[in-house]
Amino acid sequence: MAAPVVASVSPSQGPAPGGTTVTVTGTGFTGATTVRFGAKPATSFTVDSSTQITAVSPSGAGSVNLTVTTSQGTSIQQVPFTYVTSPSLTHLTPTQGPVSGGTTVTLTGTGFTGATTVTLGGVPATSFTVNSATQITAVTPPHTGGAAAVTVTTPGGTSNPDSPSAYFFYAASPSLATVTPASGSTAGGATVALTGNDLLGATAVSFGGVAATSFTVNSASQITAVTPPHATGAVAVTVTTPGGTSNPAGYVYLTLPTLLSLVPDQGPAHAGTVVTVTGTDLTTTTEVRFGSTPAAFTVVSPTQVTVVAPVGADGPVGVTITTGAGTSSPLTYTRIPSPGI
Structure with a gap:
């Protein structure tokens, strides 16, 4: 009978500590007494048939030749098994x-x-x-x-x-619940507080697709951001973190109010004169002042507000209206002295 012939080994590589189960194919394997990986015998092996052996690799390094020995001799074919290091x-x-x-x-x-x-x-x-x-x-x-x-x-x-x-x-994906305040000037520059969840690590804050002028992550549930300039109207506010981009929250860009006229533009020093203020972008009026004194008011339309003039000293005083976009330039209202008795 001829010496065994080794044709292939699969897999042909394994870790340096050994332990890889390999299938050796060839001929003349019946009665095999030894399977070697280089100079080292296999940890164990099983002769499955005259053409197949299952062996477990011992520890080793580099590329070694696998041989099979029977009573008829040892295989001479160069069939390498390569030891590779762990990643x-x-x-x-x-x-x-x-x-x-x-x-x-x-x-x-x-x-x-x-x-x-x-x-x-x-x-x-x-x-x-x-x-x-x-x-x-x-x-x-x-x-x-x-x-x-x-x-x-x-x-x-x-x-x-x-x-x-x-x-x-x-x-986790960030989520937004509120933006406070919910409106501001088209000129930008307003500081707003964004509340929500999973806001840590935020990399971007966007107002209608425009990056916030600046922002600070205060906690996992709050970000303080400065609004960028933007055209008038409602926009979506989003926060981006490594977890993704949040749901949109609403913010409204408003045009700064403009005052055109006061009717009447004068009255007595005591309170009670009803003044009609006309202008533009007055819908979101939050405050009317005569000088530094606030006045009671009613928003009639986007172009008209009625105001009850507060008590004040004789002479001119600036009237202003404040909305979510900011405070208007003043118009002059003149308090005139009461006629002497």
Whole structure:
């Protein structure tokens, strides 16, 4: 009988600590007494048939020749089995994204060649590409919120899942509840408070698609933002975090009120004169003042407000109207002395 012939081994590589179960195919395997990986005998082996052996690799390094020995001799074919080092993951970029998944993450480390699996919190990546032995690009799968251990599996084993650098943080999607105040001038510059949930790590605040002039994340439930200039009308306010973009909350841009006339434009020093103020953009009037003194008022229309003049000293005084957009330029109202008796 002839010496055994080794034709192939599958898989043809495994981790340096050994333990890989391989299938050896060839001829003349009946009665095999030894299977060696280089100079080391297999940890164990089973002769399945005269043409197949199942063996478990011992520890080793580099590329070694696999041989089978029977009473008829030892195989002489060069059939390599390669020991590969375990992958190591050292860095993720970015380190966080939404629970919905879909974030493209760059994994940096060593030993990535031949990677078969990338997982985040035990869930396989939606897809991944091995760019080199030191870099993989993976797309995160959907996952519950919180930290998820990232692992890379290759023929050399599985990377370090307990390293602090091997975690990806799944962030919940932000939500907005209120914007206060809910309106302001088209000129921008108003400071508004946005309340909601999961606002930490906000990277953008938008008013109708225009970035806020500035913003500060006060807590997970509040952001203070300065409105940018914008055209008149209602706009959607959104907050973007690593968890995604929030639902829209409403904010209304208003034109600064303009005063055109006071009728009458004079009256006695005592209170009670009803003055009709005409102008533009008066709908959201919140205050009317004669000088520094507030006056009772009624909004009649976007162009008219009736006001009860308050008591004051004789002489001219500036009348202003304040709306959500700001305060108008003043018109002059003159208090005239009462006739002597």
